[in-house]
Amino acid sequence: xxxxxxxxxxxxxxxxxxxxxxxxxxxxxxxxxxxxxxxxxxxxxxxxxxxxxxxxxxxxxxxxxxxxxxxxxxxxxxxxxxxxxxxxxxxxxxxxxxxxxxxxxxxxxxxxxxxxxxxxxxxxxxxxxxxxxxxxxxxxxxxxxxxxxxxxxxxxxxxxxxxxxxxxxxxxxxxxxxxxxxxxxxxxxxxxxxxxxxxxxxxxxxxxxxxxxxxxxxxxxxxxxxxxxxxxxxx
Numbered sequence: 320x321x322x323x324x325x326x327x328x329x330x331x332x333x334x335x336x337x338x339x340x341x342x343x344x345x346x347x348x349x350x351x352x353x354x355x356x357x358x359x360x361x362x363x364x365x366x367x368x369x370x371x372x373x374x375x376x377x378x379x380x381x382x383x384x385x386x387x388x389x390x391x392x393x394x395x396x397x398x399x400x401x402x403x404x405x406x407x408x409x410x411x412x413x414x415x416x417x418x419x420x421x422x423x424x425x426x427x428x429x430x431x432x433x434x435x436x437x438x439x440x441x442x443x444x445x446x447x448x449x450x451x452x453x454x455x456x457x458x459x460x461x462x463x464x465x466x467x468x469x470x471x472x473x474x475x476x477x478x479x480x481x482x483x484x485x486x487x488x489x490x491x492x493x494x495x496x497x498x499x500x501x502x503x504x505x506x507x508x509x510x511x512x513x514x515x516x517x518x519x520x521x522x523x524x525x526x527x528x529x530x531x532x533x534x535x536x537x538x539x540x541x542x543x544x545x546x547x548x549x550x551x552x553x554x
Contacts, residue, residue, distance in 0.1 A: 320464060321344040321345050321346035321347075322347050325346050326435060327439070330436055331370065331429065332428065333428055337352060351431055353430065355425055355430045356430075358379055358380060359377040359425075360377075361380055364407035366424070366426055367409040368423055369422055370420070370421075372393075373388070374440060376430065377425075377430050380399075384400075385398060386398065392511075396414070397413065398412065445506075453545065458549055461473070469501045470484060470500065471502065474545065482541075482545075483503055484506055485502040485504070487500065487507055501527065503527045503529075503532065503533055503534065504533075506535075506541045508538055512537045515535050
């Protein structure tokens, strides 16, 4: 569990910083960190990288000074102002969609293997973020990757209500319907909100192994449902 969470929360770092993270988390060391590829580093008097404001993975730098995250939903896009680097500092960013990107020294930095980032880190962002939010709510017991990861998170309230949640981040919603989740509560990232109706319609005719009906939420809608229940208003 600690190692899996680290893949989501720590996509890059110096070797020393990564070793400290392994120790702090009590996580087994993983052979998944590699030197940052050259197309993600700006080299001048000093070398710099820019972590994506959403996933924290070093963004790719294209010809013409275009900087972007390769995971389309993150929409992180920036430009580098020509000649703006001063005294070994990083170039100034221009434009951009989303939150501010901040340059960090690239020397001796390792980052996750691209495949690990794309297929574990990116889908895991909503999953781990939701877990962290739930764990901060008074009166909620959270079981991460419950029943040997049969579902992503078990959510248990003092009144006996429960949700067994599977967080799904798929470009094609039909792939979720074709392989129905074990948990009866399906949660998709907010940027997949257009999938909610399709998913609900596709899952309405199906049941979990225990005969439960499926309910589909976005992350925001699920948080609202939990908050409403905690306030004693029903869900």
